[in-house]
Structure formats: C-alpha cells, structure tokens
Amino acid sequence: MTPESNGATVPDNPDLLDIDSLFTPTELAFRDKVRTFVDASIRPNIAGWYEDAVFPVEIIPEMASLGLLGMHLDGYGCAGRSAVEYGLAALELEAGDSGLRTFVSVQGSLAMSAIHKHGSEQQKQEWLPRMAAGEAIxxxxxxxxxxxxxxxxxxxxxxxxxxxxxxxxxxxxxxxxxxxxxxxxxxxxxxxxxxxxxxxxxxxxxxxxxxxxxxxxxxxxxxxxxxxxxxxxxxxxxxxxGLRGPFECLNEARYGIIWGAMGAARDSYLTALAYSKERLQFDRPLAGYQLTQEKLVNMALEINKGMLLALQLGRLKDAGKMLPHQISAGKLNNCREAIAICREARSMLGGNGITLDYPPLRHANNLESVRTYEGTDEVHTLVLGNHITGIPAFR
Incomplete structure (x- = not known):
C-alpha cells in the first residue's frame, strides 16, 4: 500500500519480541478476521466519514455478522469470546478508527453489559439477542x-x-x-x-x-x-x-481501550515507517537518518510494551483475577503512550501529516477523547496513587 493511502497494511510489523507467539491459533485467527474486515470496509472510507462527521450505520450488520457486538458475553446470541479475543478485536478496530471501536464498546461493553450483568431474565431475553444482531442499538x-x-x-x-x-x-x-x-x-x-x-x-x-x-x-x-x-x-x-453498577460496566469498556489505543499507535507507526522509507530528503530516504531511526525505535518499543501490558491484563481477566487498579494502569499507560506515538508519527510526515491522506493526526485527535472518557489520566493516576499509598487523594 502506498504512503498516500489511509494507513499502512500490516505485513510490516512492530512486533520486536515475537509477541504473536503468545497468542493461541484461535486468537490469531479471530484477530486476522477482524483485521480483514477493517482493511476491506473501514480503511477505504474512514477519511471521508471523518471529514464529513458521519457514523457509518451501514457497517453495523457486518459487525454483527462477525459476532463483534457483545462479543465477550455468553448466551442470548452473543459470541462468548475470551477477554484476549475481545482485546484483539478492539486493537484491530481502533487501527481503523477510534470511533468505530467506540461503537462496539458502547454497544457491547456498556449497554449490553449493563443488561447482562444487572438485568432481569426478561430484560435479557427482550434486548440482548436483538442487540447482538445489530437490530437494536x-x-x-x-x-x-x-x-x-x-x-x-x-x-x-x-x-x-x-x-x-x-x-x-x-x-x-x-x-x-x-x-x-x-x-x-x-x-x-x-x-x-x-x-x-x-x-x-x-x-x-x-x-x-x-x-x-x-x-x-x-x-x-x-x-x-x-x-x-x-x-x-x-x-x-x-x-x-449504587455506583458499583455502572462502574462494573465502565471497567469492561476501559479494558477494551487498553488494547484499542495500541491499534491506533500501531497504525500510525506503520504509516510513518512506510513514509520514511519512500520519502527522499537530501537524496536519501528519511529512514536512513539517525533521528528518524531513533523515533521509529522508540515508537516500536512502546507499542511492544503496551501490547505486553494489554496481554497480561487479558490473561488475568480470563482467569478472573484482574483488579480495578490494574485496569487504571493499562488505560493510563497505553493511552498516554499511544497519543505520543501518533503525534510523533505526524511530525515525521511533515506538512503532509496534517491532511486526511494520512491517519496519524486523525488518530491523535481521536485519542484526545479516548484518554478523557472512561476516566481521565488524572483520575486513573489517583486510583493508582490510592492503591500504592493507601491514601485517597481525590478531594
């Protein structure tokens, strides 16, 4: 794919540590299925949707057919995917655009989870099958x-x-x-x-x-x-x-963000990498300069660390051992690092990077929202501070 397209494809891989070897064949197959959907249905259209401020309702049935709506829930027409599979789907969706990962999060992790966790059997039967099928939003x-x-x-x-x-x-x-x-x-x-x-x-x-x-x-x-x-x-x-009701749902959404933010970071990194290999300055590619290589190395390292953090939390969640402060650690770190990566990638594109021909600035703009909703950086910092010191400092 040329640098002028909306994001890089993923044969070039920032995986320095063979993190893929830590996933099961089932997990990788599901990831690749979602990636194919993103490449076919989101990448070719996202710049136009973003510029026109349009949410593409026409892709909801395809998302439903892939089992992405309420994918981590059991029964009632839901796919019953593992936490790690849910995370990988969030990663791939946000590599397309944060807004489309957010749709899956609001539908599944928030609205459907609220009914699944706290609803009556009648409420579950009435709403969840229709929501999993994309027939009710x-x-x-x-x-x-x-x-x-x-x-x-x-x-x-x-x-x-x-x-x-x-x-x-x-x-x-x-x-x-x-x-x-x-x-x-x-x-x-x-x-x-x-x-x-x-x-x-x-x-x-x-x-x-x-x-x-x-x-x-x-x-x-x-x-x-x-x-x-x-x-x-x-x-x-x-x-x-009490507030435990909504907070339990918010934790489901925050977990998805930990993975999703790394998808936006990966897409921006790959775009900058491809651009730097093809863009000539002073008769040599940008990728041949030491400063460019330092930027790419730092970006790749943070993506690898963010992926390992997300995977560890996913394994804990699947084992029923993940704790609330660990979600705060993941969201705070991965959102903070992802937005820095997207901004750095934009800078490597020069003036071309401020257009919708390239995704890093779009990702960075989206991540301003992602790092704000489901708990700001400051709130998650104080959650971790409370865990470390035993002293709440929210007021």
Missing part, C-alpha cells in the same frame, strides 16, 4: 454536564409514583444516543443510584448530537434531556444498586 447514560469524573454528584433523579418511575435530568457525551433504540440511564433515587432501561421513543426523552467536534468525528456523541420520562417498574435494572 443501545447507549449508556451516566455522564452529565456537571458530573463527569464525579458521577456520585449526578443530578438526574428518578422518583417513584405508584408503580411507575419518573425520570428528570440531563446527560452529556452519550455515544450513539441519537440512533439508539434503548438507553441505559443511571439516576439518583431515594435509595441511591439505580439503572433503568429507557426505550428512546418514550415521551420526554430527547437526544441531540453534539456538533463541532475536533475528535471522534466518525462517531456519535449526544446530549440527552429527560423531562418527566415515565417508566414502568419493570424498567429498573434489578441487579444494579
């Missing part, structure tokens, strides 16, 4: 205009009125809300934070896409307004009480 309403990193101060409130719940409040930065058929809404009640399944055609529910984004342009994020939204008692998620 979900969103996850936790963040508010005034409550991002501090969801315990959410203002959205649900009050009981006879056999009904009445919801009022606002949510912000809610992925997919304007195309969703259901929203998982977290609200304060007289009995603490509870979760609700809200069909988006319920009177009083309004979702408005946020305009003017400089990041995640091939994705949808919305403001949600809830005005006297009346729900039956059966809409409540019976297994979710």
């Amino acid at each position: 979900g969103c996850f309403g936790l963040t508010e205009p005034g409550a991002g990193s501090d969801p315990g101060n959410m203002k959205t409130f649900a009050r009981q009125e006879g056999d009904s719940w009445i919801l009022n409040g606002s949510k912000r930065w809610i992925g997919l809300a304007s195309i969703a058929q259901l929203a998982i809404i977290w609200a304060m009640t007289d009995d603490g934070v509870r979760g609700f399944i809200v069909p988006t055609d319920t009177p009083g529910f309004t979702a408005s896409p946020i305009q003017g984004k400089l990041s995640m342009r091939a994705s949808i994020q919305c403001d949600i307004e809830l005005r006297d939204v009346r729900l039956p008692a059966s809409a409540q998620l019976p297994g979710a009480k």
Whole structure:
C-alpha cells in the first residue's frame, strides 16, 4: 500500500519480541478476521466519514455478522469470546478508527453489559439477542454536564409514583444516543443510584448530537434531556444498586481501550515507517537518518510494551483475577503512550501529516477523547496513587 493511502497494511510489523507467539491459533485467527474486515470496509472510507462527521450505520450488520457486538458475553446470541479475543478485536478496530471501536464498546461493553450483568431474565431475553444482531442499538447514560469524573454528584433523579418511575435530568457525551433504540440511564433515587432501561421513543426523552467536534468525528456523541420520562417498574435494572453498577460496566469498556489505543499507535507507526522509507530528503530516504531511526525505535518499543501490558491484563481477566487498579494502569499507560506515538508519527510526515491522506493526526485527535472518557489520566493516576499509598487523594 502506498504512503498516500489511509494507513499502512500490516505485513510490516512492530512486533520486536515475537509477541504473536503468545497468542493461541484461535486468537490469531479471530484477530486476522477482524483485521480483514477493517482493511476491506473501514480503511477505504474512514477519511471521508471523518471529514464529513458521519457514523457509518451501514457497517453495523457486518459487525454483527462477525459476532463483534457483545462479543465477550455468553448466551442470548452473543459470541462468548475470551477477554484476549475481545482485546484483539478492539486493537484491530481502533487501527481503523477510534470511533468505530467506540461503537462496539458502547454497544457491547456498556449497554449490553449493563443488561447482562444487572438485568432481569426478561430484560435479557427482550434486548440482548436483538442487540447482538445489530437490530437494536443501545447507549449508556451516566455522564452529565456537571458530573463527569464525579458521577456520585449526578443530578438526574428518578422518583417513584405508584408503580411507575419518573425520570428528570440531563446527560452529556452519550455515544450513539441519537440512533439508539434503548438507553441505559443511571439516576439518583431515594435509595441511591439505580439503572433503568429507557426505550428512546418514550415521551420526554430527547437526544441531540453534539456538533463541532475536533475528535471522534466518525462517531456519535449526544446530549440527552429527560423531562418527566415515565417508566414502568419493570424498567429498573434489578441487579444494579449504587455506583458499583455502572462502574462494573465502565471497567469492561476501559479494558477494551487498553488494547484499542495500541491499534491506533500501531497504525500510525506503520504509516510513518512506510513514509520514511519512500520519502527522499537530501537524496536519501528519511529512514536512513539517525533521528528518524531513533523515533521509529522508540515508537516500536512502546507499542511492544503496551501490547505486553494489554496481554497480561487479558490473561488475568480470563482467569478472573484482574483488579480495578490494574485496569487504571493499562488505560493510563497505553493511552498516554499511544497519543505520543501518533503525534510523533505526524511530525515525521511533515506538512503532509496534517491532511486526511494520512491517519496519524486523525488518530491523535481521536485519542484526545479516548484518554478523557472512561476516566481521565488524572483520575486513573489517583486510583493508582490510592492503591500504592493507601491514601485517597481525590478531594
């Protein structure tokens, strides 16, 4: 593939340590299947989708047919993939674009996980098979205009009125809300934070896409307004009480980010590598200069370390041994290193790197969102600081 294309293909590999040998044949086969989908359906179109700020709903059925929606969940039409397989899929999807990995994350790790973990059997039967098939899209309403990193101060409130719940409040930065058929809404009640399944055609529910984004342009994020939204008692998620309910779902999404960020980094590295081999400066390729080689080496080293970190966490997750602070370590490190790699790759492309002919700046812009949602760098730093010292320093 020429340097003018949207990203490099992957025969050139930053794998310095034979990390591929640590995966099983089943894991590698699934990774390659997702990679083929990304190469065929995402790479040729992503620059246009990003420039036009369009989320390509037409690829949802293909994602569903690959078993990517709720892939880590068991039963109800879900694929039941391992944590490592889920991570590899996130890696390949984000090598295409963070926004499209985010779709799979919002649908599967957030909305579907909320129902799978906390829903009644009736709720699971009603929604999960349709969501796994891509026939129903979900969103996850936790963040508010005034409550991002501090969801315990959410203002959205649900009050009981006879056999009904009445919801009022606002949510912000809610992925997919304007195309969703259901929203998982977290609200304060007289009995603490509870979760609700809200069909988006319920009177009083309004979702408005946020305009003017400089990041995640091939994705949808919305403001949600809830005005006297009346729900039956059966809409409540019976297994979710307190902030542990949404946090368990967020940890699923954060885990996918650990892998996905390395996909954006790998794509940017490979683009810079291919460009530096073909671009001539002073009658020799850029790749022949010491400064260029140092940049490429540093990028490859961080990708290898990030992959080993992701794989270790994946093995722990599959063994049921992964701890919350370990998720913070993965997200903080891999997002921080990935955005640095993407920016460095952009610099190696010179002026050409600010166009959509090349993906590194698009990836870097997207990662500004990725490192912000599901816990900012600062929040994950404090989670790790609390773990190390035993002293919470959030306030």
